[in-house]
Amino acid sequence: MIDFPRLPDSGIKVIVVGIGFAGLTAAIEAYRKGHSVLVLESFPTLKTLGDVISFGPNSGRIFRRWPGMDELLEPICHETNKILIKNWKGENILRQSWAEKERPYGKNYNGHRGAIHETMYKYALNIGIDIRLGHKVVDYFETETEAGVVANGERFVCDVVLAADGVRSRGRTIVLGCEDKPKSSGYAVYRAWFPAGNMAQDPDLAFLFEENDDLCTWIGPDVHFICATPIKGKEFSWVCTHKDDGDIEESWQTHAPLSEARKNLEGWDPVIHKIIDATPDPVIDWKLVYRDPLPTWISPKQRIALIGDAAHPFLPTSIQGASQAMEDGVTLALCLRRSGKSNVQEALRTFEALRYDRVRGAQKTGETTRDRWHKADWDAVKKNPKSMELQREEWILNFDAEEYAEKNYAATVAALEEKEATRKGDLPKAVSISA
Ligand SMILES: Cc1cc2nc3c(=O)[nH]c(=O)nc-3n(C[C@H](O)[C@H](O)[C@H](O)COP(=O)(O)OP(=O)(O)OC[C@H]3O[C@@H](n4cnc5c(N)ncnc54)[C@H](O)[C@@H]3O)c2cc1C
Structure with missing residues (x-):
């Protein structure tokens, strides 16, 4: 058992659906912030699936906050320092180094997805998180006072459900009120x-x-x-x-x-x-x-939130899918800590407001890089090889999701309250008179 530091019990019960990087991070962070956590995953056994995956300095710092995690990742991960970019004929276009620029932001971790995932899964078990494999969630529900899921014929009830169920998410249906096909x-x-x-x-x-x-x-x-x-x-x-x-x-x-x-x-x-x-x-x-960007990631009664790929799938050319999924988990756990059990809806609203524009901006980098690469004008590239560089943006990589949420929580709550008050004030007069 790893000695994992936790805040005192918040009394908030969280159910996490899915053990991808979004779900595992949300579970570990929620546990760290003193919430009680149950994780349900449809896979009956853990399989080391996938191949290469990358975590930038923005998610690398999340791993390093968990005691012993860096040491566990060290033998199976490497840091990427540069990329050699060629055209399809094999002619060198440029060598892009990101070591000097990015090293001050923190360490990046790259390796086999299956190996990193297995390490994180075992870590979560070792710190005491209740993870139940073979539990395929088939339904979500919520009322004003509670939320929950149905899996294996059983109803699991809690305060907040985090649907980290990937790109083919079922949680989306309840959030959107209709089926949204990928x-x-x-x-x-x-x-x-x-x-x-x-x-x-x-x-x-x-x-x-x-x-x-x-x-x-x-x-x-x-x-x-x-x-x-x-x-x-x-x-x-x-x-x-x-x-x-x-x-x-x-x-x-x-x-x-x-x-x-x-x-x-x-x-x-x-x-x-x-x-x-x-x-x-x-x-x-x-x-x-x-997926087209969703108008919202939270359910009508604000007790179910989509996180990770369920909310916002990334193209690989952004090199940020897993990192943004991890940032979601960190942000939500912190928001719940700040809101307290009696006001978890505030936490979910604030989570969405803190994350939405940042995630959308990071998603777009995947599209722009792919288009710059795939539709390159090679005469123009000859004159300006740097136009083929991978986007390595400071605002994405030099970022601490926990610190950002902590600093901006109160102001974001206030801004959302003001927006809501304005919206209510904007009701047509006829409605207020007849009421
Ligand atoms: C098998 C697999 C292999 C991958 N390999 C790579 C790779 O090699 N390189 C790379 O860059 N990216 C890979 N990805 C994608 C990458 O991991 C994600 O894009 C990113 O990390 C975001 O993760 P996520 O947790 O949001 O979603 P995911 O990683 O997709 O995790 C979603 C989890 O939810 C579970 N789930 C889904 N529906 C239910 C349900 N109804 N009830 C319970 N559980 C449910 C899934 O089984 C899965 O474990 C892979 C994803 C998967 C699922």
Whole structure:
């Protein structure tokens, strides 16, 4: 058992649905702030799914607030310091370094999603959080005084439900009052992670291993390919975003034969084809689901909140999906602490107001980078290679979600109250007379 510091009991009961990075962070942070927490997850057992995932300095600082977490992540994560950007023919465009600029913001963590996720899951169990696997939530409910969910034929009642149930969220239905189907972004991502074996000995591939753990990307018309050599070059990982009109109802684990990836990359740098030749067949083909921004993330009675991908899916080109999901959990736990049990609705309203514009801004960076890369005017790029840099924005990365929520809670509550008073004052006169 890890000795985990907690604030005194707040009396607030929180149910978290889903153990992705949003759900686990919300659970750990809610526990840390003294709330009681129950987590329900539909997977019957934990599987180490996924491949490469990145956490920027803004979420890295969240990990480091949890005693012992940095030490647990150290052997399985690496810091990314730079990226080599090439065009599809293999010509170097630029080398972008983010080490010097970003290091003062804090450490970033990159590694295998499954390994990081398993570490975080075990950490949550070790500090004493009640996580129940094999509990698929099939319904949500709320009244003025309580909220809850139904799973495995049982009703679980609490003060607040956090629906961290991912991009195909069921929690959305209660928040929106209607079913909101995910839509295709028009793109999918081939993904692979495998032992590098003797790839480093191939003279054409050796440059990828010279500074292990850093990234190399090739950009061409409506496709980009990024690879890394994690765990000090022992592993190889690549992702390739390509146009796709496939069925997005399929799960995360859809597979595609390598021949499909080869076809999408016909005429590209032979180095990429060597990488594909070394890759075990088939690869994951991850349909990039997207959603239009929701008008709200909280339910009509303000006791259920959507967090993480359930509220706001990100494109991988933002490199912020998991980080923003974690920031949600931190913010909500703090807001609940400030509101107290008798006023949890205030916490949910304030959470949304504190997060909405920041999240939308971060989401947009994924769209702009993808469009800059996929629709590049290569003559213009020659004159201005820096136009292909990945966006690494200080306002996103140099940010402490906990400190921000603490500082801005009272002012945000006041602003929301004023807005509500104005809205009530704006009621048509006829209504107030007849009332
Ligand atoms: C299996 C998997 C593999 C992934 N691999 C990668 C990767 O390699 N690289 C990368 O960048 N991103 C990956 N992602 C996405 C990434 O983890 C998320 O985009 C981001 O971290 C935000 O996480 P989240 O917690 O909001 O959602 P998610 O990570 O999607 O987590 C949602 C959780 O809710 C659970 N759930 C859903 N419905 C219910 C229900 N009705 N009842 C109970 N539980 C429910 C799901 O089983 C899941 O555990 C993966 C996601 C998944 C689910």
